[in-house]
Amino acid sequence: MEETIAADYLVVGAGAMGMAFVDTLITDSTKTVVVVDRYARPGGHWTTAYPFVHLHQPAEWYGVNSKRLETEGIEEFGWNKGLVGGSSRDEVCAYFEEVMKKTFLASGRVRYFPKSDYVGEGEFRSIITGKTYRVGKDTCIVDATYSQTVVPSMRPPPYEVAREVEIVTPNDLPGISRGYANYTVVGAGKTGMDACLWLLENGIDASHITWIRPRESLLLERDAFQPGPEFATKSYAFVKGIMESIMVASSLEDVLKHLVAAQVLLQVDESVAPTMFHCGTVSRLEFEALKQIKSVIRKGRVTRVTPEEVILNNGSYKPVPDTLYIDCSASAIPQVAPVPVFQDHKIILQPVRYCQQTFSAAMIAHVEATYDDEQLKNELCGPVPMPHEPIDFPVVMLQTNLNALGWHRQPKTVAWLSQCRLDYTRYLGMSVPEDAEQKVTYQVQRIMGLEASCKKIQGLINKLPEKDAAKMNAQLRASL
Structure with missing residues (x-):
């Protein structure tokens, strides 16, 4: 039928x-x-x-x-x-x-x-x-x-687990019916952090937690992403810190060094070079709590777990007897290649601002409902790939700012943004002046700042080895 x-x-x-x-x-x-x-x-x-x-x-x-x-x-x-x-x-x-x-x-x-x-x-x-x-x-x-969001409960662990081993997903963690000598969290991402924090919040001493972290992550401080006048100073400092870090940097790696030095980006263990950035955010209280966990395993990804041994890509270790494993190894939003958002009678939803999925989808819908020309629509909605490595941060910033410049050239989109509750830039930093003349000056200065940051990041990309620069530039042209 x-x-x-x-x-x-x-x-x-x-x-x-x-x-x-x-x-x-x-x-x-x-x-x-x-x-x-x-x-x-x-x-x-x-x-x-x-x-x-x-x-x-x-x-x-x-x-x-x-x-x-x-x-x-x-x-x-x-x-x-x-x-x-x-x-x-x-x-x-x-x-x-x-x-x-x-x-x-x-x-x-x-x-x-x-x-x-x-x-x-x-x-x-x-x-x-x-x-x-x-x-x-x-x-x-x-x-x-298209983003293919995956959480641990959607699939079995991607490693071998012996029958005698007790393992749960975070979904099952609140339902455990007894205590364990040790709790081992598998995964360095935000889900793993949430599992660690749940254990600490429920009275498990940090000394009884083992954290398998194949990679060290850079994090965003949630305190800087807050609406309201009481947070304006902090959020303005965050935005300013990003701009200053970009403008004084001599390379993409140098951008990251300045961002970390300005504490725009945080890392739980400063002694280990970070190799991951997934837009994860932490409050200061969470950040300090996670530092309490000292039993950290850095030997790559898990391949097999038995009661006597945990085998990883780069070695193994003997676990504490009576360990409960919490599988947090799902990648949440996998890395997928950016493609044009608008394709004749098809629309592929992707972020058009870094780490802002719902705003991005609303922006794509606004563009679809407002403009007819497909080329213009794709120019306004260049896909911003989900960042995975720290070096991705300045690159996704570039595509985000290029999109923003396009939006500011379209009066209908400027008007839509002024009423869009999902646009977090309306809540951060300095408020837009009420005076008409001052408002124009404010917008001009904002556009000049975006243009300057775009020019600088593009220049840093072009300084990379030819193969790496070509790869990044190809991603930036994915919307065309």
Whole structure:
């Protein structure tokens, strides 16, 4: 049995980016949309994430543009004490469900098909009934799954585990029914950090935690990404620190050295050269707590775990008897090659500002609803690859700033940004002056600053060996 559905857009994936795209599209146009998702409820990876995960950024600028993700102001307890609330997994999932029901479906222009697999070529099938649906040839297909977000609960550990070994994902950690002599966290990313912090918060002494960290990570201080006048000085110093680090640097590596020296970027262990940067954020309280864990294994990735031995790429060690392993080795957002966002009757959702997925999806929807010329749309939405290594930071900054310069040349986009709650730059640093003449001066200075930083980073890229420079420049041209 097959049913044909008339719709202007078919959005594959009801995760955070898919939801943000649909929200802006139906707000800024009269288009009709079909949303297809394999999960039973909207929210994407949030629906399978571990129960103690929280937003690593303020809820103020997360979610969809038309509806605020509610928070309770400044947090008074926990690792985020003194900072703006970061919503929990359950709060985010409830938020996306409400948006789907009360905004999307209530509009009469969105149809939602949960528990359905997208087959391709405009066709999708219900996982439960097997019924097949198809949209027309003129329907634009929006791929909201390109980033391929993966959390540990989605797959088994990517290493061999002996039957006698006790291992859980972070999802199962709150359900453990006894104490262990040792808790070994496998993974150096933000999920691993969250698992370590959960253990510390629940009374496990740092001396009973082993942390397998194949790589050392550079981190962003969450205190610098906060809305409100009480945080303006800190956030302005952060923005200024980035600009100054870029302008005085003699190489891309030198940019990183200045960023670390200015504490724009943090590293838990300053004695080990960092080789990873995934946009992870930590509060100062979290940062200091993570430093308490001294049993750190740096012998590469795990290949096999037995009760007597943990084998890694670069060696092995004997674990403490009665160890519980917590697998946090999923890469969250894998590194995928950037491709043009707009491709005839297809849109591939990707970040167009570094580390800001929901804002990026909303921006792409705004551009789609506002402009007709595909070349212009791609120029405004150059994909910003997810950074993986520290050297990626200045490069994603360059593409982010190039996009921003394009936005500032378009009056319609400038007007949209001025009302966009997902645009965190509206909340950081110095506020835009009210006086018309001063506002013009402010915008001119901002554009000049963006242009100067772009020119400097591009110059540093061109100083690289020819092969490396060509690779980075190719990524920057991926939108064309």
